[in-house]
Amino acid sequence: MPGISFDRAVDYYDATRGYPPGVAEQLRDALVATLQLSQHARLLEAGIGTGRIALPFIEKGYFYVGVDLARRMMGQLCQKLDGRVHQAYLVCGDVMHMPAANAAFDAVIMAHVLHLVADWRWTLNEVRRVLHPGGAIVLLSDERNEQDGDPPAPRMQVQQAWSAILDELNVPPDQRRESAPHGLDERFQSHLEASGATVERATLLTYRQSPQSVRSVAQRYQERMYSSCWVLPDDLHAEAARRLQRWINDHPSPDTMHEPSARIDAMIARWV
Numbered sequence: 001m002p003g004i005s006f007d008r009a010v011d012y013y014d015a016t017r018g019y020p021p022g023v024a025e026q027l028r029d030a031l032v033a034t035l036q037l038s039q040h041a042r043l044l045e046a047g048i049g050t051g052r053i054a055l056p057f058i059e060k061g062y063f064y065v066g067v068d069l070a071r072r073m074m075g076q077l078c079q080k081l082d083g084r085v086h087q088a089y090l091v092c093g094d095v096m097h098m099p100a101a102n103a104a105f106d107a108v109i110m111a112h113v114l115h116l117v118a119d120w121r122w123t124l125n126e127v128r129r130v131l132h133p134g135g136a137i138v139l140l141s142d143e144r145n146e147q148d149g150d151p152p153a154p155r156m157q158v159q160q161a162w163s164a165i166l167d168e169l170n171v172p173p174d175q176r177r178e179s180a181p182h183g184l185d186e187r188f189q190s191h192l193e194a195s196g197a198t199v200e201r202a203t204l205l206t207y208r209q210s211p212q213s214v215r216s217v218a219q220r221y222q223e224r225m226y227s228s229c230w231v232l233p234d235d236l237h238a239e240a241a242r243r244l245q246r247w248i249n250d251h252p253s254p255d256t257m258h259e260p261s262a263r264i265d266a267m268i269a270r271w272v
């Protein structure tokens, strides 16, 4: 299996992972400024999904190619484009064997994909193959941005509770997907630098997430909306979901709504 297809998440992906209005456009503008992209830049997104990041680029007329294993996820992006004139090309394929010529792109964007692929080192090498000399690979990651004194974000509270429950149930690491490097892991940077890249990190923007409560986030674990729940055997997931319900029942304020502060961080690799 080359990676984990998100086709099973298509019906709820945008509702649970989408940015609040305006954030994706700010992200596009920050990337254009940071990478100094011209309007003629050739862009590739590896693991494009439903176009959460791609759509504002496509709407502004950029040449944008997306590759993803999940045909139905990309189908959502097609619906959003709905017959409008654009320069977007979507390919159902594996980012470990990129269906593209060498040196074809000026920048390759990846967000929350490397923890899903069968071999992230291979994937980074393959992504570099299709990058034009002087181009950039950009890894993006959505991060918590709490300040001292802020209440812990619901996602964090639930993640910790869920992880403790999996510990109680003696769930091994391969059934929790915790061993794969996530986000902007140091190992990605070391691998890129070892291949001769200059790597910089930047926070592209901060924003307030859409309102959420402990209960609403916990339900996503109980309903297996996160890919980390997909590898858990059914019986273990059912037991973990029951224990999480007990944890919610004991929580002092499960329905209090929060709008946690979040940021989008980037790791940018260039070869000169």
Ligand SMILES: C[S@@+](CC[C@H](N)C(=O)[O-])C[C@H]1O[C@@H](n2cnc3c(N)ncnc32)[C@H](O)[C@@H]1O
Pocket (backbone or CB within 6 Å): 002, 003, 004, 005, 006, 007, 017, 046, 047, 048, 049, 050, 051, 052, 053, 067, 068, 069, 070, 073, 093, 094, 095, 096, 110, 111, 112, 113, 116, 117, 118
């Ligand atoms: C968490 S989603 C992120 C989508 C998008 N980048 C975003 O930020 O909204 C990960 C995507 O990577 C895709 N994916 C996972 N492994 C892949 C592979 N080996 N080749 C192509 N796509 C893959 C999944 O199908 C899914 O659409």
